[in-house]
Amino acid sequence: MKKIINDPNQVVQDMVQGMVAAYPEALKQVPETMVLARKDSPVQGKVGIVSGGGSGHEPAHAGYVGKGMLDAAVAGEVFTSPTPDQVLEAIKAVDGGSGVFLVIKNYTGDVINFEMAAELAEAEGIDVQYVVVNDDVAVEDSSFTTGRRGIAGTVFVHKITGAKAESGGSLTEVKQVGEKVVANVRSMGMALKPCTVPAAGSPSFELKDDEMEIGIGIHGEPGIERKEIASADQIAEELTAKVLQDLDYTTGEDVAVMINGLGSTPEMELYIVNKRVQEILKEKGITVYKTFVGEYMTALEMTGCSVTLLKLDDELKTLLDADSDAPAFRS
Amino acid sequence: MKKIINDPNQVVQDMVQGMVAAYPEALKQVPETMVLARKDSPVQGKVGIVSGGGSGHEPAHAGYVGKGMLDAAVAGEVFTSPTPDQVLEAIKAVDGGSGVFLVIKNYTGDVINFEMAAELAEAEGIDVQYVVVNDDVAVEDSSFTTGRRGIAGTVFVHKITGAKAESGGSLTEVKQVGEKVVANVRSMGMALKPCTVPAAGSPSFELKDDEMEIGIGIHGEPGIERKEIASADQIAEELTAKVLQDLDYTTGEDVAVMINGLGSTPEMELYIVNKRVQEILKEKGITVYKTFVGEYMTALEMTGCSVTLLKLDDELKTLLDADSDAPAFRS
């Protein structure tokens, strides 16, 4: 394991301190927690937006804290959901009297810990609502199973619910728009190389030199299917096809596209993938409203990428374009 | 070699097309060139800013094209300076009648090709000035040698000269402020793992599991010194010490800090490095005005980071803070 770290068991603490040190005017650390909040929080009268999850997905989630996006992000251990007490601290730190909205990625751990925090907060008299993001079409959706994972599409939920709250939306309105994004966003990922959890010390799985994994999540877990490595065009085609297959994107609405790098993929390669994705969408008559290429939701130093499509209506367009001060999503 | 590409000899073409496809409202490709320019260029009356170099440094350079930053970026083959005719096309595309300013990183190839382009442009009646960025303190500076390399500090030159031009600065004023940045910016990098040029197919050098390279550039070249791998704190201390040793940063002025990832380093680790860098600066009584943590100037999928410090006066602060629309540097 080659990493620029001090103690493998202290990476999250060190990172959180390094983040506050980077943006002292914008961020504050809620004392004795792994919660990073807007410096000016709680913003009175505004719905607070809280997200978070395991660490290792940087810039998610603290990079999205800022005016117009998240009010606080809770950092768990690497790939491990934060505990209910931490989430509760975040909720309390950002409650400006109009309630708090949680953006949860659909993992058993995140759902349980955030739900417990919501119960604790309600018990303290804070209104809490939440949405569970499950954009990963690699995983079958079923009410009898864990269901789909939340991956890169989550960033759109952050952006849009954050903008809604900033524009004065009520807790109910924020929840509605959050659910609208979740209903309209789908993603699919792949990987060429695994990653190593610092405290584990060894890679999460092995891949041969000519193999790739299709249907990867963002926790270094193996994918759904192992295949011979393909060209960028073929990869773009496969990922996009899976997404398009799952939701009808051709019904006259525009889409937002995100080509997300998982950590080690050179940006050059993300643009090469984007080239083909855009061609495919053009062929299908789908109009692209806005494209995002970069590292938005990573899995440490995993090599790979994901393709996310979000179907937009006028409300979502306006909110997507609204101002954001978050270091990792300025607009 | 595991890469998400089509043809190793077509990566730059594919990438450039993928970039225009990502930002069609902001960027245009100068026909039959590897030049990406602001959609609205040439901006009449404004000094045009052109930079570029070999590819593989993404988001440099095309990610910095936008209002308030570069007018055009020229993409050479991977780690290979673009040719004079390409640079000339960029100059012609952005000349709005007030001359064009080139930001050149100090590599023999870049300097020769950009200088030749400048000569050709002058012959066509376009005023051209330039600055050669040489911020890498790993390399000894001497008038008898190639001199220092230009690395991550170049991004500050892009930002500040771009802002100066946008604010109506003349070619001479842009050159002056460009030289001021170069005189006040220093960087130092290190790597844990090499990278692979697509057309070469094998890594640029080998490093044992317990080794790191200190004094690395951004072209996958080996570093100046090979050592046993150290902790993030020790790495931060060594890089920062080399930078501070080279220029007196304690003379009352504030600094901008950039912790730059070389491609594969998780953002988490960059923040861990930042934590210690900020502590050191505090200990030395150096006030930090603004911090940038992320991938600004990469070397494909190299694992490693660099630390850049820029000494600021009021003019530089204003220009650093000025608005920028560039996809990779919004402010």
Add this chain to the structure above:
Amino acid sequence: MGLDVQLIVDWMKKTNEKMQENKPYLTTLDQPIGDGDHGINMARGFQEVENKVTKETYETPADVLKDVAMTLMSKVGGASGPLFGTAFLKLSTAVKGAETVSYEAFVNGIEQAVAGVKQRGKAEAGEKTMVDVWYPVSEALTEEQDFTAEVLSETAKQAMENTKDMLATKGRAAYFKDKSQGHIDPGSASSFYLFEALSDVLKERA
């Protein structure tokens, strides 16, 4: 025979010992069908539990169990943290008041724990989760009249091994569908260590 404060504390110390010892193994189990952190999570959590319960003094077993629950809940995270936490919280509530926990009270507590975990995790037996150790253990206990070290550890062990052939529908392993088969569920393995630790301390007492 009943469980007193000291026995619960010993149980937790023994559990921690096993979690530390098997930290790499549990992580290895979590890599092919999860995210490779289960050993790290359990080792971190039970180390905190040991630190806590050896520092405090307690009146009743329920007090110890409550601290165990709260510690796991606030120090582990992930799926396993709140689920183990819930189990101990239910167990604590079930045995509240007693200075020595009778066999009947303990069996009832484990039943409550199973119900709590199932509810929190929305999981049933057979879905390749820790429920597949807790539930068989609970069933086996109702068949007995008193604490039997061997029954406890053997049932847990067998149950853990049975998860190998199961198809996951809950937790991260569910993402792998068929491919989840052939791997022991990590949370079932750590649950086995927990019950084996209880078995060990019961043996030491005997």
Add this chain to the structure above:
Amino acid sequence: MGLDVQLIVDWMKKTNEKMQENKPYLTTLDQPIGDGDHGINMARGFQEVENKVTKETYETPADVLKDVAMTLMSKVGGASGPLFGTAFLKLSTAVKGAETVSYEAFVNGIEQAVAGVKQRGKAEAGEKTMVDVWYPVSEALTEEQDFTAEVLSETAKQAMENTKDMLATKGRAAYFKDKSQGHIDPGSASSFYLFEALSDVLKERA
């Protein structure tokens, strides 16, 4: 004997052959003391040169050499592209007009080429660059009276090998200071192939 259009075209084809063949080797040379692209650059450049000069028809050697220069200048990039381009441009200018290039004119052209490269690259002999092949070759040519295939290839080869012990002060290799010693300079190796190719076609003609 003199150099005619066909010989120059053959020279370029032979050069390209060698660059393609030695592409991996040149890249390997550029990895420890450079950025690992020299073979790629040369192979790309001389492939374009071959494509160009076999497609066109030329009046004089100077016309071929000018196309070679422009092609290298616009298709290679890096340090080597404009430097090789400059060399051929100077050579072209020096032999302008003649249908057959005499030995004296060629020697003078190579001298001009060396001067051009030194000026563009701000390099002197002994700094571990391609100058360290071009300059010795130019020196050796002035000692001779006519084209001598062996002198050409042997001088170039020896000169290339001499770069191994040199300390780089120009180009990327300069970053490595002492560590640049012990490695052949990549641009000197490709320059050797260029002169060896000329030597080969001269032999074929003889």
